[in-house]
Amino acid sequence: MEYCQPFGGRSMKAKIKILDVYTGRFVVVINEKDAKRVKLHPEDLVKIETGKKTVYGDVVISNMVEEGEIGLSKDVLQVHSFSQGEIVNIAPAGTPESIRYIKKKMHGAKLRKVEIESIIKDIVDRKLREIEISAFVTALEVNGLDMDEIAWLTVAMAETGDMLDIDRKPIMDVHSIGGVPGNKTNILVVPIVAAAGLTIPKTSSRAITSAAGTADVVEVLTNVSLSLDEIKRIVEKIGACLVWGGALNLAPADDITIKAERALSIDPRGLMLASIMSKKYAMGSQYILIDIPTGKGVKVETMEEARSLARDFIELGKRLGQYVEVAITYGGQPVGHTVGPALEAKEALQTLMTGKGPGSLVEKATGLAGILLEMGGVAPAGMGKKMAREILESGKAYQKMREIIEEQGGNPDIKPEEIPIGDKTYTFTAPTSGYITFIDNKAITGIARAAGAPEDKGAGLELYVKVGEKVREGDPLFKIYAESEARLEQAIVYARRTEPIRIEGMVLQRIGNI
Numbered sequence: 001m002e003y004c005q006p007f008g009g010r011s012m013k014a015k016i017k018i019l020d021v022y023t024g025r026f027v028v029v030i031n032e033k034d035a036k037r038v039k040l041h042p043e044d045l046v047k048i049e050t051g052k053k054t055v056y057g058d059v060v061i062s063n064m065v066e067e068g069e070i071g072l073s074k075d076v077l078q079v080h081s082f083s084q085g086e087i088v089n090i091a092p093a094g095t096p097e098s099i100r101y102i103k104k105k106m107h108g109a110k111l112r113k114v115e116i117e118s119i120i121k122d123i124v125d126r127k128l129r130e131i132e133i134s135a136f137v138t139a140l141e142v143n144g145l146d147m148d149e150i151a152w153l154t155v156a157m158a159e160t161g162d163m164l165d166i167d168r169k170p171i172m173d174v175h176s177i178g179g180v181p182g183n184k185t186n187i188l189v190v191p192i193v194a195a196a197g198l199t200i201p202k203t204s205s206r207a208i209t210s211a212a213g214t215a216d217v218v219e220v221l222t223n224v225s226l227s228l229d230e231i232k233r234i235v236e237k238i239g240a241c242l243v244w245g246g247a248l249n250l251a252p253a254d255d256i257t258i259k260a261e262r263a264l265s266i267d268p269r270g271l272m273l274a275s276i277m278s279k280k281y282a283m284g285s286q287y288i289l290i291d292i293p294t295g296k297g298v299k300v301e302t303m304e305e306a307r308s309l310a311r312d313f314i315e316l317g318k319r320l321g322q323y324v325e326v327a328i329t330y331g332g333q334p335v336g337h338t339v340g341p342a343l344e345a346k347e348a349l350q351t352l353m354t355g356k357g358p359g360s361l362v363e364k365a366t367g368l369a370g371i372l373l374e375m376g377g378v379a380p381a382g383m384g385k386k387m388a389r390e391i392l393e394s395g396k397a398y399q400k401m402r403e404i405i406e407e408q409g410g411n412p413d414i415k416p417e418e419i420p421i422g423d424k425t426y427t428f429t430a431p432t433s434g435y436i437t438f439i440d441n442k443a444i445t446g447i448a449r450a451a452g453a454p455e456d457k458g459a460g461l462e463l464y465v466k467v468g469e470k471v472r473e474g475d476p477l478f479k480i481y482a483e484s485e486a487r488l489e490q491a492i493v494y495a496r497r498t499e500p501i502r503i504e505g506m507v508l509q510r511i512g513n514i
């Protein structure tokens, strides 16, 4: 009671109690009696003021805190420092102005620069909750953004966070729009490019629509949550890093909006452009290669759409002062043979170690790396891919990957066979003989997610066949890996329902009396 002094209206002074819980959002726990007195309700937005800073959070009412105390979950403390027993003022925060702008976009109107800035600032300040952020992401999916809005959004996302200034030039970068299962490609591209002497500070997001984002995969091999100072030190020393953008205060709105996108398995085009380019802008990248996987069941299905998106990336780069090239890549089936964080890490490491791997992975990685080597001026025009392949086959890319793993805090001697994989498995076999005519990207991702990926690192699947290959009845088609029986069961049910691999000659559908 000592500190719970209601101020005029509904604010009060309270003592901080640090709670040993993670809730996935900023939560402020208030005692039931205090809540009644100051008229706060579950999920109300409140602000905590200290004189130096204002932090926003959602109200949870519980007697796990005493009267006069407020409990803060550890999520808040990851971003802001508060000490046990600190006295703060707490008051309702009211409705953020930016909700009006989200509604404006829901109705299809063009947003003004200040309106976009206000939405992004409120996302970063946690004034907008998950439900409102989902509404924003959905409004962007439905109504889109024009190039002015995308450029304002990109700069707002970058400028609400930190910027990196690396003392090496030129700064190269690569980024995939993702969507294709098994896309561990950039784990090869980055060490190849750095082994050629170029600087490439690569940040990745975690999975958005897939079962493993590059950050999820690299995390199996080494630490990906580094500070900006550590990244600067590493990149200035070895020319490269492979880190998770969400761990940094780098375009911080990105990781928050990605959470909503992941839950809905959507990646609205304008937000995708801003998400990718804001990270590149904040990293100071000057020469950027964007990979657009194109094919059935990925984000971009036709060459025409891919070219139009490519033009948008190039135009956005011009507005931001960056040189952008785009590679439209084959996305009609998974890249390589594995899907899921640990399985992909294993395949990527094996390919780097031996210089050999699945054709689709090696072709794509050396193709993209080759373009970067030419853009960075270390390979003559038309010779980049050959040079990239030599770097991969010579073991120089593997050596660079060892440096990256070590500098980021992992064990450089890690062997592919030492990577733990889910021990609950089930193999699907060919019900008939014939040729593989189609592998359904969406179903493959769905199975790996049902098995627990990306959160369960050892979950995913291994494909034994690719399109065009011949199989005999009973041959293994793919194996599901999970870390629990329940997850394995879910993935089997999902796989039976979706039948992800089509074999020529199979009955595709049976239709009875209609």
Ligand SMILES: O=P(O)(O)OC[C@H]1O[C@H](OP(=O)(O)O)[C@H](O)[C@@H]1O
Pocket: 174, 175, 176, 177, 178, 179, 180, 186, 203, 204, 205, 206, 207, 208, 209, 210, 211, 212, 213, 214, 215, 267
């Ligand atoms: O496939 P989904 O999950 O939609 O997209 C997310 C993935 O795409 C990008 O790949 P990269 O970091 O350029 O390799 C992101 O950073 C992330 O890893």
Ligand SMILES: O=c1cc[nH]c(=O)[nH]1
Pocket: 176, 177, 178, 204, 205, 208, 267, 271, 272, 273, 275, 276
């Ligand atoms: O980093 C990324 C990649 C794909 N889509 C996004 O929105 N961000």
